[in-house]
Amino acid sequence: MATKHEEIIRYLETLPIGQKVSVRSIAHELQVSEGTAYRAIKSAETNGLVATIERVGTVRIEKERPKQIEELSFSDILELINGRLLGGAAGLAKTLNKFVIGAMTEEAMIPYITPMSLVIVGNRTGAQRIALEHGAAVLITGGFEASSENIRLADDEELPLISTSYDTYTVASLINREISNKNIKQDILTVNDVYEPRDQIQVLLQSQKVSDYLALRNSTNKSRFAVVTDKGRLVGVITYHDIQGFSAGTGLDKVMVKNPITVTLHTSLANATHLLMSNSIDLLPVVDTGFNLVGLVNRNDVQAHERPLSKMGTWTLEAQIGEALSVEETPVVNGDDFPAWRAVVTPQMANDDGTLAIGVLTELLTLAATRSLRLYQQKVSMVDQLNLYYLRLVQIDHELTIKLRVVNASRRRTYFDIDILSDHLVVAKAMVTCQVIEEI
Numbered sequence: 001m002a003t004k005h006e007e008i009i010r011y012l013e014t015l016p017i018g019q020k021v022s023v024r025s026i027a028h029e030l031q032v033s034e035g036t037a038y039r040a041i042k043s044a045e046t047n048g049l050v051a052t053i054e055r056v057g058t059v060r061i062e063k064e065r066p067k068q069i070e071e072l073s074f075s076d077i078l079e080l081i082n083g084r085l086l087g088g089a090a091g092l093a094k095t096l097n098k099f100v101i102g103a104m105t106e107e108a109m110i111p112y113i114t115p116m117s118l119v120i121v122g123n124r125t126g127a128q129r130i131a132l133e134h135g136a137a138v139l140i141t142g143g144f145e146a147s148s149e150n151i152r153l154a155d156d157e158e159l160p161l162i163s164t165s166y167d168t169y170t171v172a173s174l175i176n177r178e179i180s181n182k183n184i185k186q187d188i189l190t191v192n193d194v195y196e197p198r199d200q201i202q203v204l205l206q207s208q209k210v211s212d213y214l215a216l217r218n219s220t221n222k223s224r225f226a227v228v229t230d231k232g233r234l235v236g237v238i239t240y241h242d243i244q245g246f247s248a249g250t251g252l253d254k255v256m257v258k259n260p261i262t263v264t265l266h267t268s269l270a271n272a273t274h275l276l277m278s279n280s281i282d283l284l285p286v287v288d289t290g291f292n293l294v295g296l297v298n299r300n301d302v303q304a305h306e307r308p309l310s311k312m313g314t315w316t317l318e319a320q321i322g323e324a325l326s327v328e329e330t331p332v333v334n335g336d337d338f339p340a341w342r343a344v345v346t347p348q349m350a351n352d353d354g355t356l357a358i359g360v361l362t363e364l365l366t367l368a369a370t371r372s373l374r375l376y377q378q379k380v381s382m383v384d385q386l387n388l389y390y391l392r393l394v395q396i397d398h399e400l401t402i403k404l405r406v407v408n409a410s411r412r413r414t415y416f417d418i419d420i421l422s423d424h425l426v427v428a429k430a431m432v433t434c435q436v437i438e439e440i
Helices: 004-014 023-030 034-046 074-080 106-112 125-133 148-157 168-187 210-220 269-278 299-304 317-324 358-377
Strands: 050-053 057-060 084-087 099-101 118-121 137-140 161-163 225-228 234-238 283-287 293-298 341-344 379-390 399-409 413-422 425-439
Touching: 004 023, 004 034, 023 034, 034 050, 074 161, 074 168, 084 148, 099 168, 106 125, 118 125, 118 168, 125 137, 125 148, 137 148, 148 161, 225 293, 234 283, 269 283, 269 299, 269 425, 293 299, 317 341, 317 358, 341 358, 358 379, 358 399, 358 413, 358 425, 379 413
Parallel strands: 099 118, 118 137, 137 161
Antiparallel strands: 050 057, 084 161, 225 234, 283 293, 341 399, 379 425, 399 413, 413 425
């Protein structure tokens, strides 16, 4: 049998798009308490079924379509390039399919122009008009203006006509980089990918007692729960350990852990994992900006969705540095020593003056430490602390040798003393602490 909460959610799903809803109307229609109706509406708002609009109220909305990783709107482009909108404001929310550089004759451009593309062109009135007539937005480089006829055409066709002071190469580079950034961000797992939403979990109310906790524990075979107010605001968490020594009649607000560590739906999964492991807890409440409980994420959730440390499909700086790093094929001498790692400094790793960037060296040390633990001790880890002392500059095309020595190790942490050499000279030293997440 469905709960009252589930009945309200199903009822909201049947409402037409745009219909107003309220706590009182839902409570009256479905014969439930206003508190139950309020919590269900808030849950529906979190899940994208309804939205609260200023001076209008709460209305049924259509769930937003997930945005594709490569999508950019013309509004995104306008902001990205510091542009000025000359016309076609009604089309800013539209999404471009591709961009075309109009460095050819007007007739030769036509086969390449498709609807909802973006034509990047200079001070060429005819080329701008042809692009608009074929359903494409226009980006004018060099800071030039557009003719009044083309501005009117852009308004009529609802296609943005934008001007920027950047040159064509810079604009194309910025757009390419933004698309790459969106791909990278899309590949990063967040709490939103793994959490259990509010309508699928059991919670306890602040006004309940230890006896209620025990009854819920016995019925669900779980021992960790969030504690909320009547309106759904998170006030604590409670586990079986917390109730030890207290009578069944003790109020939960007397024994629960107050001000618990929380995350939001946008918290990265790596960050959530770090919070769980570093604080030795198994449960993280997920809250919204008003600290209302949205759901829960637990250790099993994050471990089940962990990805390999190397994301082969994403050409990030980490991936580029990782490609350059290789390990010596020599046996481990003892438990405190690892084979050395080697890397050649490429132009992508250097500052403008042709020397190795400190940030790149930090990434090399991070990868060498975590990869060593994974390869030779079967431990997944993350760097907790890194102290680097850069003694000599390293130039492009010079080889680095990274030698690691374990100075202390426990079940949860490993401490490295690291020497970085080039041309047989020590160019840097580092102390690195790795926190072990799990053993494989």
